[in-house]
Amino acid sequence: MRVRLILPLLLVAFLALAMARPIDHDESQYVAAAVLSAKGLLPYRDYAYLQTPLQPLLMAPIAALAGAWVWPALRLVNALLGWLAVVGVYVAARRSGAGERAALIAALGLAACDILLFSAAMARNDALPAALLAGAMVAMAGRPTRGNGVLPGLLLSGAAAAKISYALPAAAVGLWMLWRRKQVGWAAVGALLPVVLVAWLCWLASADALFGVLTFPAKAPAEFYADRPWKLSLAAKAVDTLKFLALGPALLAVVAAWRGRALAGPWSWLALVGVVAALLPEPTWRQYWLPALPPLFVMAALAIERRPPNRAMRLAAIPFVVAGLAPSFVALVTGGGMIAAMWERAAIGEAIGARGTVATLSPQFVADPDPRFAAGPFAFRIRRFLSPEDEAARRIVTPRTLAAQFAARPPGAILIGGEGKWTSGTDGADAPLEAWARSNGWRRVPLASRRFRLWVP
Structure with a gap:
């Protein structure tokens, strides 16, 4: 009963935050890409798109239906997708052996991270792959059926087709399934559809796809930050990493997973490659950490189930949760988004x-x-x-x-x-x-x- 009440209320909060959060210039290309795709144009071939191409293609029907309201519509869809990522963590934790209370605590811990709250409130391409990753985790935690073999491949391949950094989690799951000999053939079948879609768009305009997916992200930061080289330094990356992870209980989730010895299985693989995916780009922004959070909080749920947090950890959670919610609270209070x-x-x-x-x-x-x-x-x-x-x-x-x-x-x-x-x-x-x-x-x-x-x- 507690879950049936809290999770719908959480969705309402996510939708409200999507309407209130201040606008960001990062949203420009994602709204424009959805609008142009709704008019029949294709990424790479007809307009420059600086990501892998699934997001504008999936959002094009929404843009066509929403018309002048496309921007808030895309924000609301992303809020729903961010909420689905939270629900996915809860379900994956339950399927992995965590009790209802531990799974709910972990899911709400993810929902209290500014990394997720920012990603779910913007018309960007972060919430879609996060929801697909969480859905893949739900399938991986289920019984070894044919559907639970196809879905991880389909969803993780789709996540990589929406944001290139999710290619590492997809590869990690593929290697884990191969190592464990768990339905790797069905996973490959599931991965085929997004792979074919991306390959077709790249074939239509190979040079443009190479520019958008690889050349631009590799070369543009060094050029843009030429007058601020410190922004690309390892010291800046370390400071930014601690700052982003401290805006919410992500660091506490790491401590809980270590303390509860929940570092085995596919979740640790996924979390580790998520960390690598976050650290590879220059510079590292908060949304880059999102691939690491769903598996991390599933591990935290399992750890909480095995070894409940002591009083010191419960007290420590308060300032981290407050810090994670603070930017969103300010947005809700000031409004005007x-x-x-x-x-x-x-x-x-x-x-x-x-x-x-x-x-x-x-x-x-x-x-x-x-x-x-x-x-x-x-x-x-x-x-x-x-x-x-x-x-x-x-x-x-x-x-x-x-x-x-x-x-x-x-x-x-x-x-x-x-x-x-x-x-x-x-x-x-x-x-x-x-x-x-x-x-x-x-x-x-x-x-x-x-x-x-x-x-x-």
Whole structure:
């Protein structure tokens, strides 16, 4: 009864947080990709996408149905997916031998981590693979049936098709099943569908897929942080890691798993490769730690069942849980997340009318984004590692190719103001767009917004 009451209330909290959390410029490419895919365009072939491709394809029907409300709709879907990851941890822990109380404590511990709360409240590609990973864990913890053999392969392959860092957990599970000789053939059959989908999209535009999935994440950080090399140092990675894990009871889950000797089995493999997946990118951001958390909290549930936490651990949990919930609590209290964003979006849409595609580093604010700006501010700030010819071939625009590409095919309008510190971005990043509009005699259209400026021919 306790579980049937707490988990639905948790879903309501996740949905409310998704509407209240401040907007982030990271959401730009995911909203734009879903909108463009809903119009029939494909990632890599028709627009630059800087991740593996499953997310926009799955979200395209939602974008088509939601219309102007696509952004909050995607946030709500991600909140549901984040909640499913929590439920998956509870069910996997129960199937692995944990009691109801221990499994619920572990699931709520995951729900109290800012790593998950941030990922579930944003229109990004973090909650989908986390939910797929948790679903795979539920299947792995079940009886050895044909379905429980196919599902881990299908879900983990799907997770990797949504976010490349989940390829390591998928490989770890495959190796574990091979080592234990547990239905590895059925797992391979399950993995086939996402693999074929990704292979087909890569075959359609192999150079573009290579750029989005491997070249950009490998080279862009060093270029962007050239004036702040300390951000890519091991010391910064260590500090950021401790900070992100301390915003919630993740560190306590490690202590509990060690204390309860719950480090055997596939969960320890999954958690370990999740840690590796988090540490490989430069720099390491909080959402990168999400692959490690579901198996870690299943281990914590098993440990709690075997050796309940003592008074010192129960007291220590309080500040960690408070720290994990604090950013979300602030967001809920201050509000203004999606409400303010949709007000801005409505004002922008009214001013744009039927002018055609819009060039902007904030494509989440417009209904018809120019596909060359589908990657938001991230591809636009490339300075060195692509030639002008390669930029045009990859269907992106940067300041140095702006004039040539707009001369060949100008957009219908240019929107300025959505990329800045107020969206966790960089002030002035879209200044080259506005400078081009001024120098080419475009006029500024009155807009009921203090943040945005709209330019038209």
